[in-house]
Amino acid sequence: MELDISGARIFLETPIELPVLGKLVISETMIVSWLVLLIITGLCIWLTHDLKEENISKKQAVAELIVETANKFVIGNMGEKFRYMIPFVAALFATSAVSNLIGLVGLRSPTADLSTEAAWAVLVFILITAQKIRTSGFGGYLKGFTTPIPVMTPFNILSELATPVSMACRHFGNILSGIVINALVYGALAVASSALLGLLPGIVGDVLSKIPVLDVGIPAILSVYFDWFSGLMQAFIFCMLTTLYIANAAES
């Protein structure tokens, strides 16, 4: 029994090649990301189609709930002046959550590719830095690294860089660990069921031992934690950290 846990598959390798960036390849991550994009946008269009002022339908109530929750979340964590950040945080959360949950239908989550989280984390890092510079000026931003004493400068730079790295790796690690554990459980259960049914005598045992009976049902229970809970939790944590870091940058 061999178990293969690999990265995203590469569907197409284009001849375009640039220095530093390398060959342009269309990977599973990109394809599923576009699918996620379409799903979220389609959901938004479906939810907000036919809006009414009174006597609202259930789907309009859901749309209003989503908008109000996003407003409350961002304004509650960052304050009224960051109202323009609402679509960013909402898009981040929706993309992350749907990307994590899309693994449930057998597709490979885009969030199981470190490139995705790295992209988001770098974007958040740029926003944090921009907010810091806006708050205390460029000189003030640089001077911030030497506090409380100039000796601390390397450590401050390190901790500054650790923010995006930790954000990206936390998210990626959680999703990847879910995939790895799921694959291990599937493999182990297949081996177990094969061994169990192989005990049957003759050809019946040979045929039945090829069918991984124990794979039915049991992994679904693990999926509740690794896909549903962990997937939504990581999306929430990523957005929470984003808002808190940016709000923090605005204060100091």
Next chain:
Amino acid sequence: MQVQELVGIVPWTFIAQILNLFLQIYLIKRFLFKPVNEMLEKRKAKADAQIQDAEKAKTEALAMKTEYEQSMQEARSKANEILATAQKTAATQSEEILKDARAEAVALKAKAEADIAQEKRKAVNVLKDEIGDMAMEIAGKVIERELSEKDHEKLIDEFITNVGETS
């Protein structure tokens, strides 16, 4: 089929994901936040208008109530006035009526007394005449003689006095 490394950053994917996120921000803004916020704004405006209408109606109702109370007060005072006048008129009238009645009663009594006195006198006169005649007759019959003028008179008086004493 080729696969990527399990843990690694692919530059093209990195760029694509940043662009995807920007696109997603735009799309979520355009298709979720804009319509819903517009709708919420409209609903809020409507609710505000309704509250204003309600306040206006309340003010009007209060004005009407004041007016009503004022007219009620007026009506009450008018009714009191009318009642007072009526009472006064009634008192005056009853007094007048009483006075008239009393005067009439007094007049009636006086007249009755006068009548009674007259009747009495009349009766006395008639009696006197009759008694005189009777006396004369009785005297004539009893005595059967001529009486002197002097005796005559003396007898009558005697008689009358007797009658007066007995009656």
